[in-house]
Amino acid sequence: MKKIPHLLATDLDGTFAGDEEGLRNLLSHYETLEEPISLAYITGRHRASAAKLIYEESLPIPDLLITDVGTVIYSGPDFSEDEEWGKKMSAEWYPDEIIKAAKNIPGLMCQNLPHKRRVSFHSKGLLPARALETQLIKRHIAHTFIFSSNRDVDILPQGGGKGEALKFSITKYVEKEANILVAGDSGNDLDMLQAGYPAVIVSNARAELSGIEADDTLFRASYPYAQGILEAWQHFYGTGK
Ligand code: GLC
Ligand code: MG
Numbered sequence: 001m002k003k004i005p006h007l008l009a010t011d012l013d014g015t016f017a018g019d020e021e022g023l024r025n026l027l028s029h030y031e032t033l034e035e036p037i038s039l040a041y042i043t044g045r046h047r048a049s050a051a052k053l054i055y056e057e058s059l060p061i062p063d064l065l066i067t068d069v070g071t072v073i074y075s076g077p078d079f080s081e082d083e084e085w086g087k088k089m090s091a092e093w094y095p096d097e098i099i100k101a102a103k104n105i106p107g108l109m110c111q112n113l114p115h116k117r118r119v120s121f122h123s124k125g126l127l128p129a130r131a132l133e134t135q136l137i138k139r140h141i142a143h144t145f146i147f148s149s150n151r152d153v154d155i156l157p158q159g160g161g162k163g164e165a166l167k168f169s170i171t172k173y174v175e176k177e178a179n180i181l182v183a184g185d186s187g188n189d190l191d192m193l194q195a196g197y198p199a200v201i202v203s204n205a206r207a208e209l210s211g212i213e214a215d216d217t218l219f220r221a222s223y224p225y226a227q228g229i230l231e232a233w234q235h236f237y238g239t240g241k
Contacts, residue, residue, distance in 0.1 A: 001075050004063060006179040009040040009166055009192070010229060012050065014185040015202055016041070017057050022227030027060065029230055034241045037179075040064035040169060042162045044154065044188050046114055047074065064173060069146060069154045069188050070165030071117045075173065085168055092142045093157040095119045101135040108132060108153070118160070121153040129153040148187030149206060163191030170197070179237050183229045185209070193218060200232030 008030075010016040016023065030037045039062040043050050047067050053059070065074040071089050073082040095116035102108055107124035108131070123129040132153065133145045144161050146154040166182065174180070182192050182199040187208040193199040198217050201209050204224035214220045219235050221228030 001063075001173060004038040004174045004178065005035050006037045007040060007170070007174050008037055008181050008183065008229065008233070009042055009064075009169075009197075010181075010183040011162075011185060011189050012041050012043045012045070012053055012059070014204065014206070014225070015183050015189070016226055016229065017053060017059060018204070019225035019227060020057075022223065022225045022230065023059075026226040026230040026233070029233070032241065038063040038174075040066060040166070042066040042070060042166060042189075042192060044069045044120075044148075044152065047072070048114065064169055066162070066165045066169065068113075068118050069120075069156055069160070070162040070192075071156050071160045073165055073169055082169075082172075084172075085165065088168075089117065089157045089160055091157070094141060097139065097141050098136065098143065098155050101139055101141060102132050105131045105135070118157075119155045121155075122151055123147070123153045125150060146188050148208065150208070152188070154188060161191045162189060163193075163195040166192045166195055166197075181229070181233055181236060183232070198232075198236045200229060200235075202228035204228075 041062045045067060050067050063076045065079060073085045075082060098119045105128050107128035109122045111120040129147050136143050142158040144156040144158055180197045182197050184193050185202050185205040200219045200221050202224050203221050219232045221231045223231050
């Protein structure tokens, strides 16, 4: 794959998808620019679920598709899996041990997923999720713990997550001088929003991001969804070409 000149790396649900008019405005702005802006979708969904959303919402086909909370990376145009990242993610990964550790924790339901590249649950609030984390630590099971939307618990391989997947992808697929913007709205986006690249929290973000303060690289948009992404792009890179 030829290296990407500029990149919008964005979460889908609640960020890039959700407001058609805002999305049209963002994409129209990108069309006026002299150099193309490539897209990386970084989502909690698995591949088929992300593909369904892309189809249903008529979203543009991205250049990179990072699914399962940053545990799987696919690169266009054929969307073959990045094997190097896959190897990293499977080096010390024992999903069945995680499922065992979660047994008998009240208020924790295993999500039905097509594979075990991550193990995810629905939790009745934070307590069952924390009880699982305690079990994983007690059993010395290497993992990354992500809690979002006051319900979703994602247990990922150590060194996984949207932020790590993004850093890996940028090093491998993106040109050094690229303009980059990272966009998100919830707890599973936090590590990528704080990965050190210009980033935006859209105004409709979930309460779990409300304590995150803006700084030179992290912008809090006053608009929601894609309109907030456009606002941030212009904040960092100007309104011109
Ligand atoms: C999406 C996924 C779900 C995951 C959640 C949080 O909703 O479908 O499996 O737990 O994101 O990352
Ligand atoms: Mg989201």
